[in-house]
Amino acid sequence: MTEARIATVRLGEDGPEVGVQGLGCMGMSFAYGPTDAGQARAALERALELGVTLYDTADAYGDGDNERFLSPFFKAHRDEVVIATKFALSIPKDDPTKRIIRNDAPYIREAVEASLKRLDVDVIDLYYMHRRDVNVPIEETVGAMAELVREGKVKHLGLSEVTADELRAAHAVHPITAVQSEWSLFSRDIEAKVVPAARDLGVGLVPYSPLGRGFLTGSFTNAEQELSADDFRRHQPRFNGANAAANAALLEPVRTIAEAHDATLGQIALAWVQQRATLDGLTVVPIPGTRKPNRVEENVGAAAIVLTEDELARLEPIAQKVAGDRYADMRFASAGRE
Numbered sequence: 001m002t003e004a005r006i007a008t009v010r011l012g013e014d015g016p017e018v019g020v021q022g023l024g025c026m027g028m029s030f031a032y033g034p035t036d037a038g039q040a041r042a043a044l045e046r047a048l049e050l051g052v053t054l055y056d057t058a059d060a061y062g063d064g065d066n067e068r069f070l071s072p073f074f075k076a077h078r079d080e081v082v083i084a085t086k087f088a089l090s091i092p093k094d095d096p097t098k099r100i101i102r103n104d105a106p107y108i109r110e111a112v113e114a115s116l117k118r119l120d121v122d123v124i125d126l127y128y129m130h131r132r133d134v135n136v137p138i139e140e141t142v143g144a145m146a147e148l149v150r151e152g153k154v155k156h157l158g159l160s161e162v163t164a165d166e167l168r169a170a171h172a173v174h175p176i177t178a179v180q181s182e183w184s185l186f187s188r189d190i191e192a193k194v195v196p197a198a199r200d201l202g203v204g205l206v207p208y209s210p211l212g213r214g215f216l217t218g219s220f221t222n223a224e225q226e227l228s229a230d231d232f233r234r235h236q237p238r239f240n241g242a243n244a245a246a247n248a249a250l251l252e253p254v255r256t257i258a259e260a261h262d263a264t265l266g267q268i269a270l271a272w273v274q275q276r277a278t279l280d281g282l283t284v285v286p287i288p289g290t291r292k293p294n295r296v297e298e299n300v301g302a303a304a305i306v307l308t309e310d311e312l313a314r315l316e317p318i319a320q321k322v323a324g325d326r327y328a329d330m331r332f333a334s335a336g337r338e
């Protein structure tokens with residue numbers, strides 16, 4: 001079957017050419033309750049058929065399980081996929097609410113070797129610092145990452161949830177290809193400082209959780225009541241209690257616009273982030289996460305939707321009305337340090 005593949009774009013000035021939408025693989029092993037491995041594998045294959053080439057994982061997802069799960073897929077398609085993984089964060093399996101962050105040079109060396117081994121590849125295409133440890137100078141961290149590039153273990157460097165100042169300081173040490181931060185109709189804090197800095201430096205933006213962790217698709221409205229006991233979204237203030245009900249009501253304009261395009265809510269959310277970034281003069285490659293092949297098709301379909309100026313204006317006020325933060329402790333995000 002011949003099918004249209006999504007367009008490609010260069011991520012950052014010196015980065016890889018990738019499909020305009022990537023795939024977030026975290027949920028295949030971690031954070032969002034029970035997973036069907038067969039469906040997840042089918043989702044990976046379907047994504048590749050449709051031109052999705054940037055695949056996002058991290059050593060922290062399931063304490064290495066996600067990298068191990070993806071390894072056979074990556075090895076079978078090594079020349080077609082761009083592998084992005086991350087270091088800095090560990091979440092012990094026996095205490096998934098705990099977060100340990102390390103950015104020091106010896107740790108980075110250990111982490112990259114462990115990721116290469118679990119992935120069973122010779123080189124990581126895009127290696128991100130997942131979270132910032134403010135006790136380690138960013139220059140030390142990026143200096144250690146740059147050594148990995150020189151040694152051929154890593155091709156390109158990225159940073160996740162960094163402030164604009166941190167990004168500038170890092171970029172002065174070694175070119176940064178991409179910043180990965182949360183960006184969606186519900187989460188727009190990076191637009192104040194990080195987005196302009198990325199644009200000025202020629203750094204690409206990889207919006208994570210562009211579907212608001214599923215909330216923007218309308219597939220759940222209250223995490224505590226509807227999601228499994230181990231689901232991370234139960235710890236996010238905006239998806240629980242009175243906040244969740246208030247936030248579900250904010251989806252009304254998204255629903256109306258979706259009907260006008262004969263599209264789903266999620267497709268409108270994805271089209272919005274793509275178009276918002278273009279207006280900001282940035283290259284973006286959103287990485288919606290799904291474990292289901294039919295949802296891959298749906299999400300990829302968003303790349304063809306063009307929102308009108310009037311529709312963009314109707315979506316504009318939503319983010320400032322969202323009740324509740326995106327993390328219980330906002331120091332975990334760049335906005336909490338800016």
Ligand SMILES: NC(=O)c1ccc[n+]([C@@H]2O[C@H](COP(=O)([O-])OP(=O)(O)OC[C@H]3O[C@@H](n4cnc5c(N)ncnc54)[C@H](OP(=O)(O)O)[C@@H]3O)[C@@H](O)[C@H]2O)c1
Pocket residue numbers: 023024025026027032056057130160161180181207208209210211212213214215217219266287288289290291292295296298299
């Ligand atoms: N750098 C960071 O700190 C960071 C933080 C979070 C995430 N990430 C990365 O970003 C990726 C994406 O973020 P995310 O997974 O948190 O959030 P997301 O992409 O906003 O949403 C994922 C959720 O939406 C559901 N979903 C996806 N497509 C759907 C559709 N068409 N209809 C209905 N529901 C749909 C998924 O369920 P199913 O899987 O069941 O389809 C999942 O529960 C992750 O996989 C991860 O790689 C990075």
